[in-house]
Amino acid sequence: MTVERGGRSKLIRAVFPVLVVLMAFMGIVSRLWYLQVLQYDKFHRLSLSNRIRLKAIPAIRGMIFDRDGNLLVDNRPSFCAAIVPEDVKNREALFSFLSYVLNMKIDEIKKRLKGKAYYASFQPRIIKANCSTVEVAKMQAHLMEFPGLEILVRSRRHYLYGKLASHILGYIGEISQRELRRMKKEGYHPGDFIGKYGVEKTFEKELKGKEGGYQVEVDANGRDVKVLRKVDPIPGHNIYLTLSLQLQQKLEKLMEGKSGAAVAVDPTTGEILAMVSHPNFDPNLLTKRLTAKQWKALISDPSHPLLDRTIQGTYPPGSTFKIVTAVAGLEEGVIQASTLLFCPGYLKFGRRSYRCWKKSGHGKITIHQAIVGSCDVFFYQVGLKLGINRLAFYAKAFGLGRKTGIALPHEKAGLIPDTLWKKRRFHEPWFEGETLSVAIGQGYVLTTPLQMAMLMASVANGGKLERPLIVKEVRDIQGKVVKVFKPQIVSRIPVSERVLSIIQSGLWGVVNEPHGTAHRARLKDINVSGKTGTAQVIRIKRRSSQPTSERFKDHAWFVAYAPSEAPTVAMSVLVEHGGHGGEAAAPIAGKFLRFYFDGPEVY
Amino acid sequence: MFKIDRKLLKNFDWGLAALAVVILVVGLINLYSATYTHGKPSHYFFHQLVWILAGLVGMCVAICITDTFYYENAIILYIVTVILLILVDVYGMITSGAQRWIRLGPISLQPSELAKLSLILVMGYYYETKEPIDILPFRSLILPFVLVAILAGLIVKQPDLGTALLLLLIFFSILLYEGVPWKVLGTLVVGGLLALPLLWGHLKPYQKARLLTFIDPNRDPLGAGYHIIQSKIAVGSGGMWGKGFLKGTQCKLEFLPEHHTDFVFSVFAEEWGFVGSIVVLILLFLLVLWGLEVARNARNRFGEVVAVGITAMFFWQIVINIGMAIGIMPVVGIPLPFLSYGGSGMLTNLFALGILMSIRMRERSYPSPY
Numbered sequence: 001m002t003v004e005r006g007g008r009s010k011l012i013r014a015v016f017p018v019l020v021v022l023m024a025f026m027g028i029v030s031r032l033w034y035l036q037v038l039q040y041d042k043f044h045r046l047s048l049s050n051r052i053r054l055k056a057i058p059a060i061r062g063m064i065f066d067r068d069g070n071l072l073v074d075n076r077p078s079f080c081a082a083i084v085p086e087d088v089k090n091r092e093a094l095f096s097f098l099s100y101v102l103n104m105k106i107d108e109i110k111k112r113l114k115g116k117a118y119y120a121s122f123q124p125r126i127i128k129a130n131c132s133t134v135e136v137a138k139m140q141a142h143l144m145e146f147p148g149l150e151i152l153v154r155s156r157r158h159y160l161y162g163k164l165a166s167h168i169l170g171y172i173g174e175i176s177q178r179e180l181r182r183m184k185k186e187g188y189h190p191g192d193f194i195g196k197y198g199v200e201k202t203f204e205k206e207l208k209g210k211e212g213g214y215q216v217e218v219d220a221n222g223r224d225v226k227v228l229r230k231v232d233p234i235p236g237h238n239i240y241l242t243l244s245l246q247l248q249q250k251l252e253k254l255m256e257g258k259s260g261a262a263v264a265v266d267p268t269t270g271e272i273l274a275m276v277s278h279p280n281f282d283p284n285l286l287t288k289r290l291t292a293k294q295w296k297a298l299i300s301d302p303s304h305p306l307l308d309r310t311i312q313g314t315y316p317p318g319s320t321f322k323i324v325t326a327v328a329g330l331e332e333g334v335i336q337a338s339t340l341l342f343c344p345g346y347l348k349f350g351r352r353s354y355r356c357w358k359k360s361g362h363g364k365i366t367i368h369q370a371i372v373g374s375c376d377v378f379f380y381q382v383g384l385k386l387g388i389n390r391l392a393f394y395a396k397a398f399g400l401g402r403k404t405g406i407a408l409p410h411e412k413a414g415l416i417p418d419t420l421w422k423k424r425r426f427h428e429p430w431f432e433g434e435t436l437s438v439a440i441g442q443g444y445v446l447t448t449p450l451q452m453a454m455l456m457a458s459v460a461n462g463g464k465l466e467r468p469l470i471v472k473e474v475r476d477i478q479g480k481v482v483k484v485f486k487p488q489i490v491s492r493i494p495v496s497e498r499v500l501s502i503i504q505s506g507l508w509g510v511v512n513e514p515h516g517t518a519h520r521a522r523l524k525d526i527n528v529s530g531k532t533g534t535a536q537v538i539r540i541k542r543r544s545s546q547p548t549s550e551r552f553k554d555h556a557w558f559v560a561y562a563p564s565e566a567p568t569v570a571m572s573v574l575v576e577h578g579g580h581g582g583e584a585a586a587p588i589a590g591k592f593l594r595f596y597f598d599g600p601e602v603y
Numbered sequence: 604m605f606k607i608d609r610k611l612l613k614n615f616d617w618g619l620a621a622l623a624v625v626i627l628v629v630g631l632i633n634l635y636s637a638t639y640t641h642g643k644p645s646h647y648f649f650h651q652l653v654w655i656l657a658g659l660v661g662m663c664v665a666i667c668i669t670d671t672f673y674y675e676n677a678i679i680l681y682i683v684t685v686i687l688l689i690l691v692d693v694y695g696m697i698t699s700g701a702q703r704w705i706r707l708g709p710i711s712l713q714p715s716e717l718a719k720l721s722l723i724l725v726m727g728y729y730y731e732t733k734e735p736i737d738i739l740p741f742r743s744l745i746l747p748f749v750l751v752a753i754l755a756g757l758i759v760k761q762p763d764l765g766t767a768l769l770l771l772l773i774f775f776s777i778l779l780y781e782g783v784p785w786k787v788l789g790t791l792v793v794g795g796l797l798a799l800p801l802l803w804g805h806l807k808p809y810q811k812a813r814l815l816t817f818i819d820p821n822r823d824p825l826g827a828g829y830h831i832i833q834s835k836i837a838v839g840s841g842g843m844w845g846k847g848f849l850k851g852t853q854c855k856l857e858f859l860p861e862h863h864t865d866f867v868f869s870v871f872a873e874e875w876g877f878v879g880s881i882v883v884l885i886l887l888f889l890l891v892l893w894g895l896e897v898a899r900n901a902r903n904r905f906g907e908v909v910a911v912g913i914t915a916m917f918f919w920q921i922v923i924n925i926g927m928a929i930g931i932m933p934v935v936g937i938p939l940p941f942l943s944y945g946g947s948g949m950l951t952n953l954f955a956l957g958i959l960m961s962i963r964m965r966e967r968s969y970p971s972p973y
Contacts, residue, residue, distance in 0.1 A: 013899070017780060024888075029884065035839040036880070046836045052829075215825070230824075231825055
């Protein structure tokens, strides 16, 4: 069974491997001798209170500019009082000193320390950020007496214009434990700041940069003695928005004191020029450490300042939706440009009577007159001829009922109902009477102000549905362009030029003809086209402290583009509980467009 | 498959078993200290205890299995391992993340652990089939090269650089032990040196950076380089006699990462000093020499190659892990056999030890069961 192998010397086979193993053994032993015996003093000293430490050098977060290079967000130095528990010799003395200098209760200091129990013990815990110069001077003078006390220089996010564009810019905040678990691999540590909302969140990766740090030898009190190795941080990229500071400021001013949203977009590119949601908030306050109380007050505010109404607010579009119904009716051939339909002021359908907003009725009218006068009965009839599914098809083709894909977090899709949806949602068949409500933008239909602005842009640019852009480009710290966001057509709307021109002339009439509902948006020398809308607030949600009359007032809509011949701006305005669109929303659009075309020097 | 009788039991190597038990006890005591937090032992200690018991059961099974059974099923085991590795790879692609585990109900399987045993057994099988030839010529070595390349390639993709490297080291150890023609050896060395710059040119910058850090941890002073310094401080501050059980400071705080797995030796060296370190080193190297003795006395070539492979597996893990802790080896995530925390590693190593004992029991010096 056993075959003796003759070629190799048995001696070599027995001895050689053993020699290799013994050599490895001796190698390790001699290294241990060197470390543990010869170098013992050095390592013993270094091991006392952990003399070699890693200290982070945070990267500078990228800045945010408007489209013309106006600075909107930058960083300011902030002095922070911090405690390194590992080095603290006399806790009570340190706490009472800090309590005196920072004017904080000792309990609060302890609470701040305890809240960061998941930090390693040698990591500094920030007790107070943004210390005043007096506080810093006092701490500096007594630094040597209190081992474990550190003054850190960190940068603080600074939003130059306060509440301006707060929903778009967003804010940053200390990374939560949950975020940390998810992001640890990407180099985040406890205590880091991270984008929580707006562009700060969606462009976190670009803005963040790369953290540096150094290995440092410290003395027994935790003070730096010698820097051993250092890695420089890499600053984050700068973001250039599509917003124009001037236009944004004007639109913010026009919306001041109101609750609602307004969006202005370039219909040729899909770039958003101004985008406002009111009421808004000051990101500078959120970037500071809010107390639990302040935070609770903010999120339970009945006016919901944190809600971005432009993309998260969904409203029935009201009569502005008639644009969709008109396109669908003409394209499907259920009506022609010359078709006359009769409006006696109401439409009897089934056992109910559906009213037109004009009680006396519009009489026999064409589609053009129906758009100009916003006749409900005309569009009821078009809707009935179409049926809900054909109507829903066109609504979806205009981008309604789905997210626009803007680079901002938490966008809502809105809702375009059809038979399938109703079956799934309520397990009920569709009732034709509900088609009537949908045809005039009521009932189940829900849209966001941004969707309506993009719809208007697509009417203005000849039927191209663009993706709304909020960021124009990303540049590195040297100004080299890293990423450009080019206009992107999501889809072409199935609408012919002939039909589109009928719609366009109707929209021109809304603003410029004698019976038009939006004469308040008229400009002297520029042709404006638009459509008003009044969304009924039917459903009563919860009891509120606001007076009932205000709660049930309708939402006012106005969508527009200008100049009518070759549009360069399209917009939507929504005023919550503003009443009639022609009165509450159209003037805001009118004033904004006047500013847009004439510039600030005139007004 | 099981064949055990009184005669075999008499041939049981009690010395090797005793050595293994001593090492396991030392490892447990050390792990107790390494993971001791807030005044009580942590769950790691108890988990490890369970793993050791499970591993010992596995070892007993491995002892009872005859060498013929290992021999006859080597190829099947190899194929199963390759399939599992591919499955892990595909699964990782689906979940778009690094993936080393396969979940089978409550049990997680780590195919890369299995790969070590598969490689060793399949190499034994191959050499056994070539038995009359002593030093295999070049063309007979092509197949083994392909076999190891498939395993290592799949494991590198995971990516688990450490285990892939270990597979290659085991492979070359067997090759050298069994003898390689001088021409082949020369070609390998020269070819490897020539291929290096070519491969290097194909790498992306971040891959180069990772490999350079692997070789020189100081390139990453905030990561691996920092860990090495902390480990050296821990070992060095242990001095001649150590700081004493549970008295280590360096490893208790979070200064030293992975102190219960990759840097478990640093904990030991800090608390037991130079003297303690020498004792544990002697124990570990005694195990390696014992393995070589098993190989030298194996009754056939299969047993010889398998014993060498298992011994090489222990040896390289020991040398790389301790070398890393004392700053003379690159930072690779290779645990210390029988001392590091970890279920998969413990099961694999104890099972391998069982195979070694099984071969030992059926040595040629004893009557052959055939």
